[in-house]
Amino acid sequence: MSPTTIFDPEVIHTIPSQQRLGRKNALQQPRNASQKILAGLLVGSSVVLLFGVMLVLSEIALGLIGLGDDEYIKVDPVLGITHLENKWVDFRHEGFSRAKISSQGLRDVEHQIAKPEGVTRIAFIGDSKTQALQVNIEDTFVRLVEKELNSQAASQKKKFETINFGMSSYGLVQYFVSFLSQVRPYSPDVTVVVYHIFDSTENLPKFGTTSLPAPTLSLNNKDELTIDYNFLDCWLHTDGAKYMIASEWLRRNCHLFQALSADDFMLRSGSKWYMNIVSKLFAPFSGGFQNAMDNVPLAKFGDYERRRRAICEETRTLDRQVSHDNIWTWTVKPRLGDKNASGADGKEDFKLLHDAASADVNLAGRVVRMLNLACRKSGSKLVLVTLPAPDNMVFYFKEIKALKKLAEKEGITVIDANAQFPSLAPMQSSPLYYRSHFSPAGHRKMANIIIEGLKPVLNQ
Amino acid sequence: MLFNSFEYLVFLPVVVLAYWLVPRQVKPVLLIAASYFFYMYSFKVYGLLLLGLTAANYVLGLLVSRFERLDARRLILVAGIALNLSMLALFKYTNFILDSINTSCAWLGRFMAFPLDKGVGISDLPIILPLGISFFVFEFIHYLVDIYKGSKPVKNPLRFALFASFFPSQIAGPIKRYQDFDKQLDEKPQVTFDQFSSGLFLIAQGLFKKTALGDNLAPVVKAGFDNPNLMGTFEGWLCITAFAFQIYYDFSGYTDIGRGSAKLLGYSLPENFNMPYIASSLREFWHRWHMSLSTWLRDYLFIPLGGSRGQEAQTYANLITTMLLGGLWHGASWTFVLWGLFHGVGLAINRAWDKQLQNAPALSRAVNSVFGLALAHAITLVTVLCGWVLFRAKTVPEAIGVFKAMFTPCVAQIDCEVANAFFNSPVPAAICVYFFIVGGAAVVKLIERNAGDSYDSAQNLPGLDLKSFANTRWHFAIMPLPAMAHIGFSFFIGLVLLAFCRGESQPFIYFQF
Numbered sequence: 019m020s021p022t023t024i025f026d027p028e029v030i031h032t033i034p035s036q037q038r039l040g041r042k043n044a045l046q047q048p049r050n051a052s053q054k055i056l057a058g059l060l061v062g063s064s065v066v067l068l069f070g071v072m073l074v075l076s077e078i079a080l081g082l083i084g085l086g087d088d089e090y091i092k093v094d095p096v097l098g099i100t101h102l103e104n105k106w107v108d109f110r111h112e113g114f115s116r117a118k119i120s121s122q123g124l125r126d127v128e129h130q131i132a133k134p135e136g137v138t139r140i141a142f143i144g145d146s147k148t149q150a151l152q153v154n155i156e157d158t159f160v161r162l163v164e165k166e167l168n169s170q171a172a173s174q175k176k177k178f179e180t181i182n183f184g185m186s187s188y189g190l191v192q193y194f195v196s197f198l199s200q201v202r203p204y205s206p207d208v209t210v211v212v213y214h215i216f217d218s219t220e221n222l223p224k225f226g227t228t229s230l231p232a233p234t235l236s237l238n239n240k241d242e243l244t245i246d247y248n249f250l251d252c253w254l255h256t257d258g259a260k261y262m263i264a265s266e267w268l269r270r271n272c273h274l275f276q277a278l279s280a281d282d283f284m285l286r287s288g289s290k291w292y293m294n295i296v297s298k299l300f301a302p303f304s305g306g307f308q309n310a311m312d313n314v315p316l317a318k319f320g321d322y323e324r325r326r327r328a329i330c331e332e333t334r335t336l337d338r339q340v341s342h343d344n345i346w347t348w349t350v351k352p353r354l355g356d357k358n359a360s361g362a363d364g365k366e367d368f369k370l371l372h373d374a375a376s377a378d379v380n381l382a383g384r385v386v387r388m389l390n391l392a393c394r395k396s397g398s399k400l401v402l403v404t405l406p407a408p409d410n411m412v413f414y415f416k417e418i419k420a421l422k423k424l425a426e427k428e429g430i431t432v433i434d435a436n437a438q439f440p441s442l443a444p445m446q447s448s449p450l451y452y453r454s455h456f457s458p459a460g461h462r463k464m465a466n467i468i469i470e471g472l473k474p475v476l477n478q
Numbered sequence: 479m480l481f482n483s484f485e486y487l488v489f490l491p492v493v494v495l496a497y498w499l500v501p502r503q504v505k506p507v508l509l510i511a512a513s514y515f516f517y518m519y520s521f522k523v524y525g526l527l528l529l530g531l532t533a534a535n536y537v538l539g540l541l542v543s544r545f546e547r548l549d550a551r552r553l554i555l556v557a558g559i560a561l562n563l564s565m566l567a568l569f570k571y572t573n574f575i576l577d578s579i580n581t582s583c584a585w586l587g588r589f590m591a592f593p594l595d596k597g598v599g600i601s602d603l604p605i606i607l608p609l610g611i612s613f614f615v616f617e618f619i620h621y622l623v624d625i626y627k628g629s630k631p632v633k634n635p636l637r638f639a640l641f642a643s644f645f646p647s648q649i650a651g652p653i654k655r656y657q658d659f660d661k662q663l664d665e666k667p668q669v670t671f672d673q674f675s676s677g678l679f680l681i682a683q684g685l686f687k688k689t690a691l692g693d694n695l696a697p698v699v700k701a702g703f704d705n706p707n708l709m710g711t712f713e714g715w716l717c718i719t720a721f722a723f724q725i726y727y728d729f730s731g732y733t734d735i736g737r738g739s740a741k742l743l744g745y746s747l748p749e750n751f752n753m754p755y756i757a758s759s760l761r762e763f764w765h766r767w768h769m770s771l772s773t774w775l776r777d778y779l780f781i782p783l784g785g786s787r788g789q790e791a792q793t794y795a796n797l798i799t800t801m802l803l804g805g806l807w808h809g810a811s812w813t814f815v816l817w818g819l820f821h822g823v824g825l826a827i828n829r830a831w832d833k834q835l836q837n838a839p840a841l842s843r844a845v846n847s848v849f850g851l852a853l854a855h856a857i858t859l860v861t862v863l864c865g866w867v868l869f870r871a872k873t874v875p876e877a878i879g880v881f882k883a884m885f886t887p888c889v890a891q892i893d894c895e896v897a898n899a900f901f902n903s904p905v906p907a908a909i910c911v912y913f914f915i916v917g918g919a920a921v922v923k924l925i926e927r928n929a930g931d932s933y934d935s936a937q938n939l940p941g942l943d944l945k946s947f948a949n950t951r952w953h954f955a956i957m958p959l960p961a962m963a964h965i966g967f968s969f970f971i972g973l974v975l976l977a978f979c980r981g982e983s984q985p986f987i988y989f990q991f
Contacts, residue, residue: 064962065962065965068962068965069969071966072966072969072970072973073973075970076974079911079914079970080974080977083904083907083910083911084907085904085907085977085978086977088977110903110904114697114899114902114903114904115902116902154902273977274973274976274977276977277976277977278976285484289483289485291485291488295488447704449704449705449708449893449895458893458895458898459892459895462892462893
């Protein structure tokens, strides 16, 4: 019997068992060293080949079934971060959605930059609640507003188009810079800023901050406001930012890499063992990583310095033309018996928080005035939508009151969604939310509130 | 420590490697230490509970076997069972009893215009349920009862401690029989390459079931049970079917990981599931679902109560009592009691029906026809699904709400998220991948069966026995193909799982029992 026939299952069945036993014993005779090495190499290379095949197979499988598209952020030297354009995103951290970021880098359907004839365009600027990764694009309040407006206006032959410029982690400064750099070229007739808690606290970097993935404000000693890119520049030179720039191709195209990055992020915050083990494992390689990151060029962003200068100059110009009056004109008293974190009387701590909040809100008032002026100059009407918050957000409710007062003076429409949503205690669940973002039911409610609020604006 | 955590991913290989490197005499000690580390990772103090109960049951086992007089043996047995059950009752049922007293007084107060219409004001005690207590208490009771019946006790305290604490089955079963486990300690510790690779594959499969399937079904179930009044008929059935598979993938996934981990150490744990949803009767369902629990209930509750030895009415009562207590074992809530009662009554009806069939050959023929069998499967599935409503609901009104949705023809309200949650989830994709994995494993088994001795790779770890490779040009074809396929599939599952575990990680459902 030839050596090859032992590998033929058909032949094996016909070999008498004694013969098979004899062959097995023959197979188990000791071999010489070179044969052992060869066999070992074959085993090793087979294992490597097997793992390689499985890597490719799993990458294909994830692509086919539409999973592992976790990444959606890229570094932007003007706004801090923006979307990866033309990228499918599969989001399941809260709620679930799978949708493609448009070619213009918006979490929306494709839009032409030039406004079509006869169309009323409404731009929505906001943070993650507007971006709404938790639901599919068609279920976001931005798209629902467009559908419903077109449905209501069908008989009048009016056409509406909404565009979603929402991006997670954005604050008021980014809304403003986003309007100047991204939104204005689309010539919106109405600009809706979806305002939320902490949007005003991110205007100025807090004490101890050295870098931020966002532009901030700065006030000089003449009380002149402009956009400050120093903190963003510091962040752009951090290893984290450079890693994001260097790995952009993998984050766009490799499902396994994206899944691994997302798992790494989750485990770093959730597992002490992971942090300890990974940091020790990679400590020997950190020097090489550092060197590699030092070589990442920022020149790939093109002439961003010119764009920044234009924005800073326009900001200064607008600031000179608007009122600097404070909009926060109350003193909020602490509740009796409030304690601080160490259990002592909380009056002093409350005063510090109060003073910080009022300063932030007064600055926010200036930015809103500048935004309003910029909108009017480009033929757009500014609308503010104040999002709902849990019922212990005392300062936020005062902020809404302040913004409403400002809006009355400046002719800005405010849609107070907070007043129209059911009040919620902190951590209380509701079918309108997943965890902290709207569920599809919440988006429908928001859409209805915004449509009602926009009617007077659209009829003007 | 959770099986689906990074910590376990580090813990298991370290323990397995250490286990195969240490001398034979040290292996049990290493496993006991690892098991206690595993158990005490979440709550250190409960390691003392496990240690205390282990020591107590070890001594009681020796005492039971020591005495010749039946009444003395019985007394010690009763004391042992009382000790174990009292620990279970203390940690698991104290707050349930207090809540029930409170609620009953409040109800009586309103009904009879009593001064206690707001309850007796008892608040819950701050008791945290020790993980796995329901499982290891049952193992201890089985041990004492079997010794009372004549089995030999475990004399070596280390062997008994290992039986009690063995980490692959410590927290959520399967409920082991000490005779089967102890026998394995007598054998020479060894594992073949095939067993090792199939253990790895079992772990990977279990993780996939739990993470990709079970966890991704959880939002569907939550959407339904949180707002049952929003569901329509379709959503009601979709929700409870999702739960049926969530609990199956969750629990069987956990069991697979436990059995796979045990295999890596050369141990064999009993199977716990055998495709339960293809059962054609409730009786068959309980032969396929949580098999280690149903056999325990049969041997240590149903049979001691009288089993089926007495009259039919008594048998039905025994069935109902057994299942009612089995329901209570699952959780300290009236919905679990109702679930147990539901299955008890169902089994009694099943038994009565079987008796009827014995006396009616024509009916029996009809039942065994294709149509009859299909109907039997459908009725069983619907019955099981209805039972799961009681199991999952936190309160009776919640269960009623889900039943209303299931059995009242209606359309869902616009805010109902059940269908949206299912069709937008990765579950359909996970099912496709699962079929691929299961199909691949079946092909591997086919090759294994047909390949015969040429693929025999019975070598002992550590290291491969390179002598088995033929001295021909076709060296690579002698590779242990089934084992390599298992490893390849395990690697594939591990990679794909990186993308599946994006959402919220759900705790294992059976951890709460």
